[in-house]
Amino acid sequence: MHRLNIRLLAFLLILPAVCAILPAAGQKVCLVLSGGGAKGVSHIGVIRALEENGIPIDCIAGTSMGALIGGFYASGYTTQEMAQLFASRDFQMWISGKMPSYYEAYFKKEEPNATWFEIDMDYERIQSTSILPTNLISPIMLDFMIVEKFAPANAVCQGNFDRLMLPLRFVAADVAENKYIIIREGDLAVGLRAATTYPFYFRPIRMKGKLLFDGGMYNNFPIDVALEEFNPDVIIGSKCAGNYEAPEEDDVISQLQNMLMENTVYDVPPEKGVLIEPELRSVNVVDFSRSQEFIDSGYVATLRKIDAIKAFIQRRFPPDSVTRKRELFNHQKPPLIFNNVEVQGLNEDQAQFVSRSLMRKRDSMTINELRREYFKLQTDKLFEYVFPVALYNETDGCYKLNLDFKKQKNLTLQLGGNLSSSPINEAYFGAKFNLLSSFYFGIKASTYIGRFYSAAQIDLKTELPTRLPFYLKSTISFNQWDYFETSTIFFEDKDPSYLVETENHVDFYLGFPTGTNAKLDLGGGIARQREDYYQTNQFSSNDTADRTYFDCYSWGGIYEINTLNAKTYPSSGYNVLLSLRFIGGDEENIPGSTSNDTDFFYQRHHWWKFRAKYETYFPPIGPVTLGIYTEALLSSQPLFNNYVSSVLAAPAFQPIPESKTLFLPEFRAYNYAALGSRVVYKVLKNIHFRLEGFAFFPFQEILEQPDLSAEMGGLFESHYFLGSAATVYQSPIGPVSLSVNYYDRDVDRFSFIVNIGYILFNKRALE
Amino acid sequence: MKGYFTARDNFPQSIHHFDLLLILHSTEVFTYHDCEDFHFPGRGIGKGRLYWVLN
Numbered sequence: 089m090h091r092l093n094i095r096l097l098a099f100l101l102i103l104p105a106v107c108a109i110l111p112a113a114g115q116k117v118c119l120v121l122s123g124g125g126a127k128g129v130s131h132i133g134v135i136r137a138l139e140e141n142g143i144p145i146d147c148i149a150g151t152s153m154g155a156l157i158g159g160f161y162a163s164g165y166t167t168q169e170m171a172q173l174f175a176s177r178d179f180q181m182w183i184s185g186k187m188p189s190y191y192e193a194y195f196k197k198e199e200p201n202a203t204w205f206e207i208d209m210d211y212e213r214i215q216s217t218s219i220l221p222t223n224l225i226s227p228i229m230l231d232f233m234i235v236e237k238f239a240p241a242n243a244v245c246q247g248n249f250d251r252l253m254l255p256l257r258f259v260a261a262d263v264a265e266n267k268y269i270i271i272r273e274g275d276l277a278v279g280l281r282a283a284t285t286y287p288f289y290f291r292p293i294r295m296k297g298k299l300l301f302d303g304g305m306y307n308n309f310p311i312d313v314a315l316e317e318f319n320p321d322v323i324i325g326s327k328c329a330g331n332y333e334a335p336e337e338d339d340v341i342s343q344l345q346n347m348l349m350e351n352t353v354y355d356v357p358p359e360k361g362v363l364i365e366p367e368l369r370s371v372n373v374v375d376f377s378r379s380q381e382f383i384d385s386g387y388v389a390t391l392r393k394i395d396a397i398k399a400f401i402q403r404r405f406p407p408d409s410v411t412r413k414r415e416l417f418n419h420q421k422p423p424l425i426f427n428n429v430e431v432q433g434l435n436e437d438q439a440q441f442v443s444r445s446l447m448r449k450r451d452s453m454t455i456n457e458l459r460r461e462y463f464k465l466q467t468d469k470l471f472e473y474v475f476p477v478a479l480y481n482e483t484d485g486c487y488k489l490n491l492d493f494k495k496q497k498n499l500t501l502q503l504g505g506n507l508s509s510s511p512i513n514e515a516y517f518g519a520k521f522n523l524l525s526s527f528y529f530g531i532k533a534s535t536y537i538g539r540f541y542s543a544a545q546i547d548l549k550t551e552l553p554t555r556l557p558f559y560l561k562s563t564i565s566f567n568q569w570d571y572f573e574t575s576t577i578f579f580e581d582k583d584p585s586y587l588v589e590t591e592n593h594v595d596f597y598l599g600f601p602t603g604t605n606a607k608l609d610l611g612g613g614i615a616r617q618r619e620d621y622y623q624t625n626q627f628s629s630n631d632t633a634d635r636t637y638f639d640c641y642s643w644g645g646i647y648e649i650n651t652l653n654a655k656t657y658p659s660s661g662y663n664v665l666l667s668l669r670f671i672g673g674d675e676e677n678i679p680g681s682t683s684n685d686t687d688f689f690y691q692r693h694h695w696w697k698f699r700a701k702y703e704t705y706f707p708p709i710g711p712v713t714l715g716i717y718t719e720a721l722l723s724s725q726p727l728f729n730n731y732v733s734s735v736l737a738a739p740a741f742q743p744i745p746e747s748k749t750l751f752l753p754e755f756r757a758y759n760y761a762a763l764g765s766r767v768v769y770k771v772l773k774n775i776h777f778r779l780e781g782f783a784f785f786p787f788q789e790i791l792e793q794p795d796l797s798a799e800m801g802g803l804f805e806s807h808y809f810l811g812s813a814a815t816v817y818q819s820p821i822g823p824v825s826l827s828v829n830y831y832d833r834d835v836d837r838f839s840f841i842v843n844i845g846y847i848l849f850n851k852r853a854l855e
Numbered sequence: 856m857k858g859y860f861t862a863r864d865n866f867p868q869s870i871h872h873f874d875l876l877l878i879l880h881s882t883e884v885f886t887y888h889d890c891e892d893f894h895f896p897g898r899g900i901g902k903g904r905l906y907w908v909l910n
Contacts, residue, residue: 140896367861384865388893388903 115403118147118320120311121154122354123304124329125286125373126382128153129174130366133386134326136167141394143324144405147255149314152304154326155258155283159276162252163241164418175379182233183374185226189651189661193464195559195601196551200655201534202516202846204504204821208472208497225374227290228466228474231281235476236455238277239487240421243480247273253417257317258283259303259310260295268306269298270313278477286373287348293475304329308352322400323361326386327354328368362396364389424455426478427486433493437526442491444553452486460604470524472496498522502534504822506845512749514538516846527552536849540749543567545850556600563595563613565850571751586625587751588633589736590618593853605651612643615673615853621732623796627682634680636733640673642854644697652703656745656846657816657823659713659768659776662704669697671854675737677729684796689729697723697854699739705768715766717743717782725758727790727798734790734798739854741784744812745847746829746839754808754833757786764810774818782810808832822846856909857888866893866901886910 119138121131131154138145150158160170173179181188245251249272259268260283271279274295282300285292292299307313308329314320331351335343356363366389368382390397429446431439446461447453453461466474473494478487502518518534528551536543544566551559571587595613602608617638622631645668651661672694679685698721705715721739728734738756742748743764747755764782771777786808789801814827822845829839891903 367864381865384895384901387895388864388891388901391893392891392903 115144115321115401116146116318117144117322117324117401117403118149118314118318119145119158120309120314120323120325120356121148121150121158122309122325122327122329122352123150123152123154123302124308124327124368125153126371126376126379127328127368128157129171129376129379130328130368130382130386130389131157131326132167132170132174133366133383133388134324134364134390135161136171136383137387137390137394138324138397139167139407139410141398142404142406143394143397143401144403145254145324147257147314147318147320149257149310149317151259151308151310152284152286152302153328154310155303156280158256158258159238159280162249162254162256163238163276164253164414164421165237166414171380171383174376175383179233179379180376182229183225183376185224185229187229187463187466189653190605191460191463192604193467193601194605194648194650195557195599195607196464196467198532199547199851200846200848201502201518201850202504202506202514202536202822202848203502203518204845205502207501207503209499209501225289227281229463230290231474231476232459232462234277234281235478236424236459238280239478239480240424241417242276242478243422243487244417244420245276247275249273249276252276253414255318257310257313259307259313260285260300261303261305262298263301263305264299266306268303269300270310270317271295272317275477289374291473304352305348306350308349309354311356323356324397325354325356325361325363326390327363327365328382328386330354361400362393364393422480422485422487424458424478425452425486426455426458426489427452427484428481428488430488430490431493432491434495434524438493438495438524440526441524441528441553442493445557446489448553448557449555458489464601464604468522468528468530469500470496470522470528495524496522504845505536505538506843506847508844508847509842510746510749510839512538512540512847514541534850539570541567541569541849543850558601559599561597561599563593563851565591565593565595565853567591567850567852569849586622586627586633587732587736588620590620591853592616595853602647603649606647606649608645608647610645612641613853614641615639617737617853619733619736621736622680622682623684623730623732624682631682632680634683634730634732635678636728636736637676637678638673638728638737639676640671640854642669642671644669652705654818654823655848657776657778657814657818657825658705659715659770659778660705660708663701665699665701667697667699669854671695671697671725675728675733677733683730685730691729693726693728695723695725697721697725697739705766708770711770713766713768713770715768717762717764717766717780719743719760719762721757721760723758727800730796731790731792731798732796738790741782741810743782743810744780744827744829745825745843746812746827746841747810747831748847748849750831752831752833753790754831755784755810757789759787761785761787771815775816776818777815778813780812780814784808784810857906858909859904859906861904864893864901864903866895866898884910 148158148162249256257270257272260271262269278295282293282295283303286302292301332345335346366385368385371378429443431442445465471493475492477490479490480487498521500520505515507513515537520532523529530549532547534545546564549559549561569589593613593615597609597611599607599609619636620633622633647666649664652658652663653660675691675693677689701719703717705713728737735753735756738758741755741762762782762784767779769777788803789806791799791801793799809832811830812827814825817824825843827841831837885907888906888908890905893901893903895901
């Protein structure tokens, strides 16, 4: 009895204290994260500051970027991991829709050509009144990232967002019903992708039959969702967006924004909690280049309010408790191993091509293997769109990748060329027809039309999704280069051209990808080269030119690794090229009226040729990038009948675009080595200034004799320099360049040239 | 009259902003009053708002 009384007394004494603590201990704290595009990364700083101060977060409600950040946090990611991700260059590439070159399968890429833009030909689209694309940014990279980051957490919560590390709710816009919907269950990756579909930037997706967009359109600060779903005691709101200003007559973007986005009340009732408002500069919705700055701003803004928050919330949750909770959650995540691919939107043969290309007859694959094959598959743009979903199968502990495809149109037109201040203007047209079945077959016809260069080419390519991938390709090509004697820059004073090169060839190659960015081509072809030239500058319009034919065959192999970031004027990446080729053929010389020879000349030649090239750009130091260039060519090539034909048959050193358009005997030799360096100074995002210098060492120079024949000079007797200073703007359609070039020769040492587009030609037969 | 300038609340840019703001405050119109220091874990001390009073 006595003991019971003591217990009762103790209980009565403790009761008031317990009553005082209980509401605090039971306080449910909900974090509400607003939308705000790139500015939404400031939420990461907010969460970091709350964590560091032991402020508990019991549940999260978010919109748009707030949904994504909330999704990451509720899926067990630390603020540091999130900060690293959003500030990374990779993320900026994903969000811009551009595939980094290290993911692009080099063997699937076309040979570089002068395309400015491509048009997918679609009868329905031509008929349709809608000409606007559904999205500006390709979501392929982003979609895959979302699957990769959220599939394991989705496997743990099994579609119930209450079972994530923290209960999570977010909103998406149902534009058909003109209202927002709350997403509380389903596939986490799909839900988050839907909730972050900013109109026109990203392609909308369907969830349960509804086409969903960014929830920010109807509710950019889901405090009502938080109250309704979680009934929290305290709300900590993080606001990184505001309502748009009233539209202006001549500002279409502001008009659209006002039409699309309903005004939101960004407010937390003072009795209910605290609103954190980081001071953020305005940026484009997808400009993540200031992520770290925004994270810091969120952090600082939270610290400013931390006393007010602490006054609201007596409960503390030490940072190591959060870490333990996170570790426990992450421990349950099954590793991303895929053992099955299911394809929708394609016919059976096409589906087989896709699943074989991805799995390559493996029983299972890791996420890294899958990512490599997945992006490889996207390189040749056979598909307009693909939406991935990873489904976890508890029985075998692996994921199934569900892919919903929209096939690209079969026919694509390419338009491009080069506009130049020198007479090398050209137009480029191409038409590609792709056929996808259980194998891939592509045919492409292209033409260059210009006074300097004209060409027509047909490319055929087939690719099989075998375990060891390979492809077969064939090219039929007709080319003509018409060099002008004039070096006139702005106006043309057209003298008779003294050199016309014609080259027609048929090639057949068997190719193997030897890595994402590497390929090995083995094969050969036949070619007819014809050169019309005068061996002297003293000729009139009545004279006939000398003509040299070279009918030849060649076979060999080319190994190449290429990660350069641009077709011309790259500023990052590297290129390795090794080629070994055997060439045999007949030289036939028909003398013209100014020639010293009067008889036909005929001779059979054959030789080996080995070429090695290495160019690389080092990681940038601030705005400056350094690059080096080396090239060596060794061959057993013999001299041709006369000096001009011998020089014409010699491989040329052409490290800068303009040098491809000039006939420079000084930079042609049968054996040579070359060395160069580059300095690229990044002025703005797409504008750089570059300084390039090269030294060319012919082992033996081809020398002209008084009788116009050729003779080899002494060993290592000469060297020549070549330099270029250029300002380049990499515009969306191609480079716009302004360059001053220097060539180490007797006349016309300097040239000044402005180009809009690409100085690119079809690959030559013996290159 | 009191007010503040914001130094963009981020590190390390805030330090440069802060230097610039201090130069502005060497005029006799405003007087530097106080400023916020924020410790960015693992990176250092950054400056937040710079408070001023009108002379």
